Amino acid sequence: MIAARLASHGAKPTSQRLKLAELVFERPQHLCAEQVLQAARARGVRVSKATVYNTLNLFVECGLLRELVVDRDRVYYDSTVHAHHHFYNVDTGEMIDIPLESVSFGVVPAVPAGTEQDGIDVVIRVRNRA
Amino acid sequence: MIAARLASHGAKPTSQRLKLAELVFERPQHLCAEQVLQAARARGVRVSKATVYNTLNLFVECGLLRELVVDRDRVYYDSTVHAHHHFYNVDTGEMIDIPLESVSFGVVPAVPAGTEQDGIDVVIRVRNRA
DNA sequence: ATATGTGCAAATCCTTTGCATAGAA
DNA sequence: TTCTATGCAAAGGATTTGCACATAT
Numbered sequence: 001m002i003a004a005r006l007a008s009h010g011a012k013p014t015s016q017r018l019k020l021a022e023l024v025f026e027r028p029q030h031l032c033a034e035q036v037l038q039a040a041r042a043r044g045v046r047v048s049k050a051t052v053y054n055t056l057n058l059f060v061e062c063g064l065l066r067e068l069v070v071d072r073d074r075v076y077y078d079s080t081v082h083a084h085h086h087f088y089n090v091d092t093g094e095m096i097d098i099p100l101e102s103v104s105f106g107v108v109p110a111v112p113a114g115t116e117q118d119g120i121d122v123v124i125r126v127r128n129r130a
Numbered sequence: 131m132i133a134a135r136l137a138s139h140g141a142k143p144t145s146q147r148l149k150l151a152e153l154v155f156e157r158p159q160h161l162c163a164e165q166v167l168q169a170a171r172a173r174g175v176r177v178s179k180a181t182v183y184n185t186l187n188l189f190v191e192c193g194l195l196r197e198l199v200v201d202r203d204r205v206y207y208d209s210t211v212h213a214h215h216h217f218y219n220v221d222t223g224e225m226i227d228i229p230l231e232s233v234s235f236g237v238v239p240a241v242p243a244g245t246e247q248d249g250i251d252v253v254i255r256v257r258n259r260a
Numbered sequence: 261a262t263a264t265g266t267g268c269a270a271a272t273c274c275t276t277t278g279c280a281t282a283g284a285a
Numbered sequence: 286t287t288c289t290a291t292g293c294a295a296a297g298g299a300t301t302t303g304c305a306c307a308t309a310t
C-alpha cells in the first residue's frame with residue numbers, strides 16, 4: 001500500500017503526501033510540479049504549490065522519484081526510479097521510457113580519478129518527422 | 131578565422147560576437163552565461179548580460195554551440211558541437227567530455243513512430259569518492 | 261536611410277523561503 | 286505540549302523582453 005511505501009523510505013505519510021503519491025505512482029510517467037498540482041486539484045485534493053514542491057523534493061531525496069533535468073524551463077519527475085533510459089522529443093518535450101535492457105554498451109570509459117560511477121543516463125533525442 | 135566561422139554559419143560577425151566567440155571557442159569547455167559574461171569583462175570586453183544571452187542563443191541556433199541542460203539551475207553551453215558524451219559530477223556540477231569513440235553501443239532501440247533520431251547523449255553520472 | 265545589434269532595466273517564470281496556522285504524536 | 290507539515294505570499298535567480306541608442310551596410 002502507498003502509506004507503507006512512503007514509510008519504508010522514511011517519508012512520514014501525511015494526507016497530502018499520500019494523495020500526491022497515489023497520483024504520481026499510478027503509472028510510469030514524467031510530470032512537472034505544475035502538472036502534479038493541476039492533476040491533484042482536478043481530483044479535488046486540496047494542496048498548495050509549496051507543498052507540491054516540498055513533497056516532490058522529499059520524494060526525490062527518499063529515492064521514490066527521479067529528477068529529470070532535460071527541459072530548459074522546468075524539472076520533470078520520473079515515477080520510475082529503477083535504472084532506465086529515455087527518448088526525448090525535442091519538438092514536443094515528451095519523454096518516453098526505454099527499458100534498461102534495450103540499450104547495451106560495448107566500451108565504457110573509466111571514470112575520472114577520485115570519482116565513482118553513480119549511473120548512466122542515455123537520452124536518445126528524436127524530432128517529429130518532417 | 132573566427133569571423134569567417136560565424137559568417138559561414140549565418141551569424142553576422144559583430145564586435146561583441148567576435149569577442150565572445152574568441153573566448154568561448156578558445157578551447158573545449160562548458161560555460162554558463164554568467165561565466166561568459168565574467169570572462170569577457172575580465173578581458174576588458176564591454177558587453178551586457180542581455181547581449182551575452184542573445185549571442186549564446188544565436189550560436190546555439192547556428193549550430194556553433196550546443197546547449198547542455200543537465201544542471202537544475204542554469205544552462206551550460208558546450209563549445210564542442212560534434213557528437214560526444216559527458217561525465218557529470220553530481221557533487222561539483224563539473225562536466226568532462228567523453229570522446230565519441232569511447233562509448234559504443236550494442237543494441238539501440240528503434241525510435242517512436244513518426245519521429246527520427248536527432249542524436250544520442252550519454253551522461254555518466256559520477257560522484258566524488260567518499 | 262534602413263535594418264539590425266546592443267545596453268539597461270523591468271518583466272517573467274519556476275522554484276524556494278519565511279512565517280503563521282493546522283495537525284499529529 | 287512539541288514537532289513537523291501546510292498554505293500563502295513574497296523573495297530569489299536565471300533568462301527574456303521592451304525600448305532607446307548605436308552601428309553598419
